[in-house]
Amino acid sequence: xxxxxxxxxxKIPTPRAIRGTQDMFGAExxxxxxxxxxxxxxxxxxxxxxxxxxxxxxTAVFARSLGETTDVVSKEMYTFEDxxxxxLTLRPEFTAGIAxxxxxxxxxxxxxxxxxxxxxxxxxxxxxxxxxRQFHQLDAEVIGAAEPAADVELLVxxxxxxxxxxxxxxxxxxxxxxxxxxxxAAWRAGLIEHFTxxxxxxxxxxxxxxxxxxxxxxDSKDPRDIPVAQAAPDIDAYLTDEAGAFFEKVSAGLAxxxxxxxxxxxxxxxxxxxxxxxxxxxxxxxxxxxxxxxxRLGAQSTILGGGRYDGLIENLGGPATPxxxxxxxxxxxxxxxxxxxxxxxxxxxxxxDNVTKQNYPDAQHLDLEFSRIxxxxxxxxxxxxxxxxxxxxxxxxxxxRNGSKAMIFILRRVDQREVLVQIVPLVPDYxxxxxxxxxxxxxxxxxxxxxxxxxxxxx
RNA sequence: GCGGUAUUAGCUCAGCUGGUUAGAGCGCUGGUUUGUGGUACCAGAGGUCACGGGUUCGAACCCCGUAUAUCGCCCCA
Numbered sequence: 357x358x359x360x361x362x363x364x365x366x367k368i369p370t371p372r373a374i375r376g377t378q379d380m381f382g383a384e385x386x387x388x389x390x391x392x393x394x395x396x397x398x399x400x401x402x403x404x405x406x407x408x409x410x411x412x413x414x415t416a417v418f419a420r421s422l423g424e425t426t427d428v429v430s431k432e433m434y435t436f437e438d439x440x441x442x443x444l445t446l447r448p449e450f451t452a453g454i455a456x457x458x459x460x461x462x463x464x465x466x467x468x469x470x471x472x473x474x475x476x477x478x479x480x481x482x483x484x485x486x487x488x489r490q491f492h493q494l495d496a497e498v499i500g501a502a503e504p505a506a507d508v509e510l511l512v513x514x515x516x517x518x519x520x521x522x523x524x525x526x527x528x529x530x531x532x533x534x535x536x537x538x539x540x541a542a543w544r545a546g547l548i549e550h551f552t553x554x555x556x557x558x559x560x561x562x563x564x565x566x567x568x569x570x571x572x573x574x575d576s577k578d579p580r581d582i583p584v585a586q587a588a589p590d591i592d593a594y595l596t597d598e599a600g601a602f603f604e605k606v607s608a609g610l611a612x613x614x615x616x617x618x619x620x621x622x623x624x625x626x627x628x629x630x631x632x633x634x635x636x637x638x639x640x641x642x643x644x645x646x647x648x649x650x651x652r653l654g655a656q657s658t659i660l661g662g663g664r665y666d667g668l669i670e671n672l673g674g675p676a677t678p679x680x681x682x683x684x685x686x687x688x689x690x691x692x693x694x695x696x697x698x699x700x701x702x703x704x705x706x707x708x709d710n711v712t713k714q715n716y717p718d719a720q721h722l723d724l725e726f727s728r729i730x731x732x733x734x735x736x737x738x739x740x741x742x743x744x745x746x747x748x749x750x751x752x753x754x755x756x757r758n759g760s761k762a763m764i765f766i767l768r769r770v771d772q773r774e775v776l777v778q779i780v781p782l783v784p785d786y787x788x789x790x791x792x793x794x795x796x797x798x799x800x801x802x803x804x805x806x807x808x809x810x811x812x813x814x815x
Numbered sequence: 816g817c818g819g820u821a822u823u824a825g826c827u828c829a830g831c832u833g834g835u836u837a838g839a840g841c842g843c844u845g846g847u848u849u850g851u852g853g854u855a856c857c858a859g860a861g862g863u864c865a866c867g868g869g870u871u872c873g874a875a876c877c878c879c880g881u882a883u884a885u886c887g888c889c890c891c892a
Contacts, residue, residue: 375883422892431816432890449892479892482816485885561889569890577888631892654886661891683892746844749852756853763852780851807851 376481376489378687386699387690388492391521392474395494398517402509404472404496409453411476415443420672421452423631434478446478450495451665451681452672458499459674468500470509474686485654486688494689496662497681499669504602507637507664507680508609514660514682515615518641521693526647527659529621531639533606534629534663535591535599542594547571554584571628590625602636633667637680652691659692660684700759701739703788705730708765708778709748725766725775729799729813736796740764755782762788767808774810777801 373379380388396406419429434446447453450473463469474494483489496513498506511529518527534540548570555563559578566573574585595603607617615621621639629638640661643649650657662682669677705726726742733740743751748765755763763780770776779788779801789801789809801809 372883418892427890428892432892451892481890483884484887487891572890629892630890658891747846749849749854750843752852778851782852 374489376483378488378490383695384690386696387693388686390693390696391494391686391689394520395472395474395517398513398520399472399496401516402470402513404470404513407454407457407471407473408475409450409457409473410447412444412446413453413456415445417456417672418445418448418452421455421633421668423633423671432480434480448477448479450475450477450493450683451497451668454495454497454499455669455672455674455679458677459669459672464500464675464677468498468506470496470498472496486685486691488687492686493683494686495681495683497679499679500677501680502666502678504605504637505609506678507606508613510662510680510682511606511610511637511639512613512615514641514662514684515620517684518660521689523649523659523689523692526644526649527641528644529615529639529641530624530627531606531621531637532624532627533591533595533599533603533636534634534638535595536602536635537667539591539595539599540632540635543589543591544571546589546594547574550588551584554587557584569630572630574626574628585626588626592625599636606637629663631665633665633671634663635666636664638663639682641684649692653688659688700755701741702761702791703733703738703740704751704755704758704760704763705733705740705742706748706751706763706765707744708767711766711768722766729775729811732799732813733792733796736792736799738792738795752780752782761786761791764788764811770810774812776804776808777811778808 415433415435418433422429428448433448436444438444454471454473457463458469472495474492476490476492478490480489481487494517496510498510511531515529518524535543548566551558551562551566551570551573555566557580558566558573559576559580561578562573562576562581562584565576573581574588576582576585592600610621611617617623624640627638627640640658642657643653643659649659653659660682661684662680664678664680666676666678669675669679707722711722730740730742743754745751746754752763761781761783763782765778765780767776767778781788789803792799792801798813800812802812804810
């Protein structure tokens with residue numbers, strides 16, 4: 357309160373994280389990274405090239421691609437005006453941005469493109485478990501291929517990825533065809549006719565859906581709707597010969613790759629897509645009801661979904677271009693994977709309690725010594741970090757819990773070139789001395805008796 | 816956008832019917848013990864009981880609002 361004291365800046369109330377955003381740390385962040393690492397490994401096996409597209413685009417990119425579903429466009433996108441007065445939107449999906457890039461960069465010149473990306477997406481929705489406003493997806497697309505082989509390759513890639521992540525039993529691939537434009541339109545008309553006939557039996561929600569998005573009545577959860585939906589006609593009755601043949605080839609291709617109907621996937625003749633640029637293949641990987649996966653995911657059940665969208669690129673003003681792709685929520689996948697091993701540094705460098713000014717004349721420069729020694733070890737690809745806080749025993753405990761393999765305590769300086777260290781292994785039978793000496797030429801340990809070693813660490 | 820539940824220490828949570836100074840475990844800091852190690856004991860720091868109003872002699876507890884999380888609905892590109 358004295359006048360002479362400089363005034364402290366006023367402490368501000370800490371700004372809160374935005375609703376629906378996440379901060380990830382520790383095991384959670386490790387699982388997240390593990391999903392991405394696995395995706396990158398697997399997509400390279402299939403020859404999918406990495407692509408990067410902007411996080412924001414002209415609003416038209418998404419508004420046009422989403423077309424009629426005005427609710428999504430008007431209420432669930434992060435749309436804003438920039439300083440130049442242009443309407444921009446944070447990407448709510450990958451496909452539209454990739455399609456835009458394909459058109460504006462003339463990527464047709466590369467022929468059939470197999471592309472993969474991942475990153476943050478933004479949707480203004482009410483958050484729930486596994487559902488965020490900034491969330492992250494993996495994405496794989498094949499652009500320019502009209503053949504069912506492309507659908508098959510994507511499906512096999514998806515299946516491979518899930519197995520790589522350890523998500524095997526208890527998750528089922530549900531597969532359907534929406535047919536070509538003609539089949540789809542006919543089925544849609546048939547559904548409308550059916551539902552209109554039973555309008556009075558439907559829930560209020562579904563009566564509204566009948567106007568807006570009649571195909572969605574098929575996956576209503578309202579008990580009043582379920583019998584009506586079950587009595588509705590399947591797509592099969594409306595499939596053209598061409599569309600039927602396409603689906604046959606997808607099915608045969610999957611079988612050839614070892615994915616057999618009934619065993620590895622199931623036909624779901626009621627799986628639908630609301631947008632009318634979707635054609636032919638539509639699929640979702642969904643955890644089985646009552647499985648451990650379903651438990652962990654809550655209401656957000658689909659972990660990977662996709663389909664063929666032959667009409668989209670044309671919708672965006674490009675040439676008619678067949679394409680197929682899928683996306684998967686990284687957060688949801690991360691909820692399902694086992695915790696990967698901690699990537700703790702192999703060694704922890706620390707000061708022994710007995711280091712004094714007498715035995716370590718330049719003890720006031722210990723931080724410089726630490727920098728030097730750690731750089732030598734790191735140059736030899738040995739991972740190490742330092743920890744000098746708290747009591748020695750607690751440091752050992754902390755390092756052990758973090759998953760490090762040994763501690764290196766600096767005891768005293770021997771001479772200009774050498775310091776005396778004590779190696780404390782944290783896991784049984786770990787030969788830390790051999791681990792260092794086999795890798796490092798500039799930081800070499802020599803036995804100095806009673807568990808101590810001389811560390812030659814002259815640069 | 817609609818409905819339910821929750822929010823107490825850094826974390827996980829107790830806290831009776833509204834009643835004195837708010838509790839534990841873990842974690843953190845220090846000490847003793849141990850002395851090639853995942854020990855035990857002792858002590859300490861750490862709280863605007865989410866936030867803002869209200870009722871009451873008195874509120875962590877009851878009521879209203881807000882925020883966030885969570886469960887479901889709607890939506891799902």
